[in-house]
Amino acid sequence: MSDSPVSVAIDGDLAIVTVDNPPVNALAHAVREGLSEAVKTVEAADVGAAVLVCAGRTFIAGADIREFDMAPKAPHLTEVVGQIEMCSKPWIAAIHGTALGGGLETALGCHYRVAAATAKMGLPEVHLGILPGAGGTQRLPRIVGAAAAVEMITTGVPVSAARAKEMGLVAKVVEGDLTEGAKEFARSVIGVTPPRIDRAPAAPAPSDAEWAAMRAKVEKAAKGQISPLGCFDSIRNAFRLDLDAGLEAEREGFMVLKDSDQSKALRHAFFAERAVAKPKVIAGAKPREIARVAVVGGGLMGSGIATSLLQAGLEVTMIEMSADAAEAGRARVETNLDSAVKRGRLSAEGKAKLMAALTPAADYGAAAGADLAVEAVFEDMEVKRKVFGALDEAMGAEAILATNTSYLNPNEIAAGLRNPARVVGMHFFSPAHVMRLVEVVQAAETSPEVLATAFALAKKMRKVAALSGVCDGFIGNRMLSAYRRVCDYMMEDMRAIEPIDQAIRDFGMPMGPFQLMDLAGLQIGWANRKRLAPTRDPKVRYVTVADRLCEAGRFGQKTGAGWYRYEKGARTPLSDPFTQDAIEKAAEEAGREKRDFDAETIRRRAMAVLINEGAQILDEGIAARPLDIDMVKIFGYGFPRWRGGPMMHADITGVDKVLADMEAVAADDPGSWTVSPLLRKVAKSGEGFAKLNG
Ligand code: TC6
Numbered sequence: 070m071s072d073s074p075v076s077v078a079i080d081g082d083l084a085i086v087t088v089d090n091p092p093v094n095a096l097a098h099a100v101r102e103g104l105s106e107a108v109k110t111v112e113a114a115d116v117g118a119a120v121l122v123c124a125g126r127t128f129i130a131g132a133d134i135r136e137f138d139m140a141p142k143a144p145h146l147t148e149v150v151g152q153i154e155m156c157s158k159p160w161i162a163a164i165h166g167t168a169l170g171g172g173l174e175t176a177l178g179c180h181y182r183v184a185a186a187t188a189k190m191g192l193p194e195v196h197l198g199i200l201p202g203a204g205g206t207q208r209l210p211r212i213v214g215a216a217a218a219v220e221m222i223t224t225g226v227p228v229s230a231a232r233a234k235e236m237g238l239v240a241k242v243v244e245g246d247l248t249e250g251a252k253e254f255a256r257s258v259i260g261v262t263p264p265r266i267d268r269a270p271a272a273p274a275p276s277d278a279e280w281a282a283m284r285a286k287v288e289k290a291a292k293g294q295i296s297p298l299g300c301f302d303s304i305r306n307a308f309r310l311d312l313d314a315g316l317e318a319e320r321e322g323f324m325v326l327k328d329s330d331q332s333k334a335l336r337h338a339f340f341a342e343r344a345v346a347k348p349k350v351i352a353g354a355k356p357r358e359i360a361r362v363a364v365v366g367g368g369l370m371g372s373g374i375a376t377s378l379l380q381a382g383l384e385v386t387m388i389e390m391s392a393d394a395a396e397a398g399r400a401r402v403e404t405n406l407d408s409a410v411k412r413g414r415l416s417a418e419g420k421a422k423l424m425a426a427l428t429p430a431a432d433y434g435a436a437a438g439a440d441l442a443v444e445a446v447f448e449d450m451e452v453k454r455k456v457f458g459a460l461d462e463a464m465g466a467e468a469i470l471a472t473n474t475s476y477l478n479p480n481e482i483a484a485g486l487r488n489p490a491r492v493v494g495m496h497f498f499s500p501a502h503v504m505r506l507v508e509v510v511q512a513a514e515t516s517p518e519v520l521a522t523a524f525a526l527a528k529k530m531r532k533v534a535a536l537s538g539v540c541d542g543f544i545g546n547r548m549l550s551a552y553r554r555v556c557d558y559m560m561e562d563m564r565a566i567e568p569i570d571q572a573i574r575d576f577g578m579p580m581g582p583f584q585l586m587d588l589a590g591l592q593i594g595w596a597n598r599k600r601l602a603p604t605r606d607p608k609v610r611y612v613t614v615a616d617r618l619c620e621a622g623r624f625g626q627k628t629g630a631g632w633y634r635y636e637k638g639a640r641t642p643l644s645d646p647f648t649q650d651a652i653e654k655a656a657e658e659a660g661r662e663k664r665d666f667d668a669e670t671i672r673r674r675a676m677a678v679l680i681n682e683g684a685q686i687l688d689e690g691i692a693a694r695p696l697d698i699d700m701v702k703i704f705g706y707g708f709p710r711w712r713g714g715p716m717m718h719a720d721i722t723g724v725d726k727v728l729a730d731m732e733a734v735a736a737d738d739p740g741s742w743t744v745s746p747l748l749r750k751v752a753k754s755g756e757g758f759a760k761l762n763g
Contacts, residue, residue, distance in 0.1 A: 075103025077110045077119075083255050084111045084119040085248070086160075093130035094123045096171045098142050100133075104175070105144045108152045111160075117259030118159045120251045121179060127166025128188070129175055134197065134336055137327060146171050146203035147320060150178035159263040163251035164188045164239070167227065174203040177212070180263040183241040183251045184230040190238060191227025197339060198296045198332030198711060202323025206303035207315040211271045213238055216283070218304050223287045223297045266312060274308040293577045294711045299326050330721045334713030337759070338703060341696035341714070344762070346524060348536040348693055354517035356525035357469070363388055363436035364443050365456050367398015367429070370473060371445035373501030376405040379423040380415075380502070381530040386428045386435045395429035402427055405502050433459040441469040441526070443495055448474060448596070453482045461486045469519050471495040472510075476542055476597060479512040490516040493523050496543055497532075498705045499589075506705035508537045508544060533704045538691040541601075545701045547691075548715075551682040553594075555674055555734060556582040557612040558741075561656050562664040566632055567644060572671035577709030582675075584642055586615070587631035595619040608740035613658075617651045677730035680719045684745035687761065695758040720757035728752040 074090035074097070086107045088094050111119045123129060132146065144152075153160050153175070162168070162176035164184040173190050176182050184190070192201045192209065200206055201222060210218035213236040221228060233239045243250030275283070284301055291297040303322050306315045326332055361384040364375045375385045379402070387402070389395035406423060409415040415423075428435065436442055442464060444456045453472060460470055470492050472482050483492035494510025507530075509523045520536070527534035537543040542550055556573075560566050560583070570581020580588065594615065605611065618624075618631060625631035626640060633642030656663070666674070683698045692698045699714020712718045719727045728748055735742040751758055 073103040073106070074100050075107050077107050077114075079114060079116060080252070082117045082259060083252055084114055084116045084158075085252075086111070086119055086121045087124055088121070088129060089124035091125050093127055094125060094172070095130055095133040096146055096175070097133040097136065100129075101144050101146055101149050104149050105152055108149075108156050111156060111158055116158065118161060118255040119156070120161050120163055120248070120255050121153075121175070122163045122248055122251065123165070128162070128164045128168040129172030130167055131170030131172050131193075132203075134339060137332075137336060146174065147316060150174055150204050153178040154180075154263075154265055156263065159255070159258050159261060161251050161255045161258070163243075163247050164190065164230075165247050167191070169227065170194050170201065170205075171203050174201055174205045174208070177204060177208040177266075180265070181254065181258065182233075182239040183243055183247070183254050184233060184239045185247045186230050186242050186244055188230045188233075189227040190230075190233050191225065192222045193225035193227065195223060195225040195294075195296050195300055196335060198294070198329060198335040199326045200296060200300045200303050200319065200323055202320055202327075204316055204319070206300060206319050207307045207312055208266050209238075210304050210307040211266050211312075212236075214273075215271070215275045215279075215304065215308065218307075219283050219287065219301060222300045222304060224290075268312045270309055270311060270315075271307045280305060293575075293709065295329065295331055296326050331711045334717050334721060335711055337696075337713045337717045338699070338710050341700055341717075341762075342533060344694075345533060345535050345697055345700040346528060348520075348524075348697070350511070350536065350693075351517055351521040351524055354521035356521040357440065357518065359440045359469075359522060359526050359529075360384060361386070361439045362441050362443065363439040363460070363464075364445065365436075365460070366445035367395060367401060368445065369401070370497065370499055370501055371443075372398050372401035372405065373499065373503075374443055374445055374473065374497055375427065376402050376502035377497075377530045377532070379406075379426055380409075381526075383529075384426045384428075386430055386439060388430050388433060388435055390431065392429075392431045395431050399427060399429040405500075433463040436460055436463045436468075437465075439464060439468060441471060441522070443471045443473055445473040445497075448477065448593070450477055450481060453477060454484075457482055457486060457492075467491065469493060469522060471523065473497055475546055475593075476600075478539060479510055480514075480539060483512055483514070489514040491519050493519050494537070494539075494543070495523055495527070496537075496545075498545075504705065505531070505533045506545070506701060507532045507534045508701065508705075509534045510537050510539060510543055512539060533700055535697045535701045535704075536693060537697075537701075538689070540686070540689065540691045544686055544692050544698055545705045547686065548679055548682045548698070548702070549706065552675055552679045553582055553586075554612075554741075555678040557614070558610060558738060559666055559671060559674065561612050561614065561652060561659065561661055563666060564649070564652050564656055564663060566648065566652075568666075568668065569671055569675075570642075572668040573675060575668060576672045576676075577712060579707040583632040587625040587633055587635075587642065590625045590627060591615060591619050591631055592624050606740075610659075610738045610741045612655060614648075614651050614655045617655065618648065621647070623647070673730045674734050676715065676718060676722070677727050677734055678742070679715045680727050681731045681742070681745050681748050683715050683719075684748040684751065684758075685743070687758075688745060688747040694762045696762045716758040719751075720759050724748070724752040724757060725755075 078085045160179040161181045162179040168190045192205045230242045363386045365388045367389045406420045479494045483489040496508040498504035507527045566583040573581040623630040634645040695716035702708035
């Protein structure tokens, strides 16, 4: 018996070619070889057509991304697709699950495609920083036209079977048994000369003005990422080169992008996104079933969490201090769901069903019977301890108690409870029904089973959970606070905020640090600074400008002014003499000489501090792996995915260079920074942080 993942079975006048390479039928070398052999078998066999099907949960989901770092091995996918296309008998791809990347390109080499009604098809290479390198940018536009191909390839968003049928990408959508439907279709084309993609340039070609408009749109959405434009240029080739020349140019473009730092970073993000959900400490632990959750607090955070839980199919009891407050919380959830309906993500009936699963309540007794409670109340230790005490009494001794605190110590919150092993942090990000990140915080006594349950619940909520130990601000906010501090220092030295925000935006972050503070509101940071004031180290430089803004009631966008000022109802930040004055005064009081930093230095200093704090967090065991930090920053703080997260960015930049930047930052303000010993160690090893991912 052959151990090839590709087999050919003769079924009367048809050859059934089956790919079976779990979990997602990726086009590993053995699959490409097997398909190449299958073409020869089909040619030699006494059959009229071949049906290409896949075993398991999906059609071919693409190239095997793990092979990207290895030397390419023949047969290359482009050749295999070409062989299928040139076969003298028609090939019919039978698509279920997701035909993605090289998988769809293989299907494009087939002469016909039929799809299950639930199937999706896409070319998501752009998310890996590459372009479809096995004919996708040449064959797809010849089938669906320029605009649809540009949309599909440069966004990487897959289309449904129904849409694919409309576009002419599939010949038939099969409602019942896919293989049977594909066989029936195949028999109908036996004897027909296989229709091959035309070798001539694609037509009709858009006008120059239309190309220019499409390119401008792609460039704007790319925000610094290079592969969308690489995809675009390759698609355009389909309209000026014949197929073979277009394929050759596509292959060259693919190789360049594959070797780019951006692709390396995006591939890291792809695997890290999956690995982050599997920290070692939960290996072997069985998550508990969670069907009912009590959410304490119906404010912005609590209602966001409740919305997300409802959307994950859970029953939710929302507990507030009074019936009126509970009703207001219920109304916030309804508003969130209404917005999902408006965006076409939820039907009106769906919304009604979810609302019926929500019970507002004004006493803790309503939490009895819930499997888990999440508190999202005021960020104050006494308040949180009271809530946990009440939940401890109301709920079964095994029910899980999660705190959504962003800064307070979960060990203190858990102290004195019957069973502290059931206490865990689940730190959501606002708005909680939109933001993907949840930091799962392991307190001193949290059991692996409770952690595993928090991870399973996060997955159900379609969130990305990352494990964090206990420290002030956990992984994300602790790093944010160091990053803000260095930005504050540069702001005071430069007497300006705009060039810092601009440099950070140009790096690829959605917003600069000062803009971000205005959006989030300055109150929480102010409260935190006041909380930490008694223990503040006087040797550490302290910039007072934010305190002055808060004292003046400037809390950000919501109050019409913060670091910037805002016209009524507008979100555009406008520079404000008040802030400028406060900066000048603070700098003068602190006796800081005026300095200038160029955009590159601003960016490097901000990144060096972020990475240094990340290294410190790793060294202290707060994060187990660099990849956990990368995922926190990408999913919670808008760090550009195509830079892979801060720790991957360090590897790409060169950890020795980051260390040199950090040393320069530290030298400017002696006593204010600790250069992480781990940063020094990794820089010296020359092996990068990736090595610590295990
Ligand atoms: C391309 O095709 C380029 C061609 C040019 C040629 C010249 N390779 O996501 P899941 C693993 S580029 C290797 O949890 P789901 C994944 O790491 C490629 N491994 O499952 C995980 O492993 P773990 C274009 C892969 O059901 C396991 O499979 N294609 C690949 O939630 C299960 O994955 C894409 O970008 C791969 N291509 O979602 C598609 N794909 O269990 C990428 C998955 O050890 N894949 N694995 O953690 C996906 O989008 C999703 O995996 C999915 C299935 C929708 C196929």
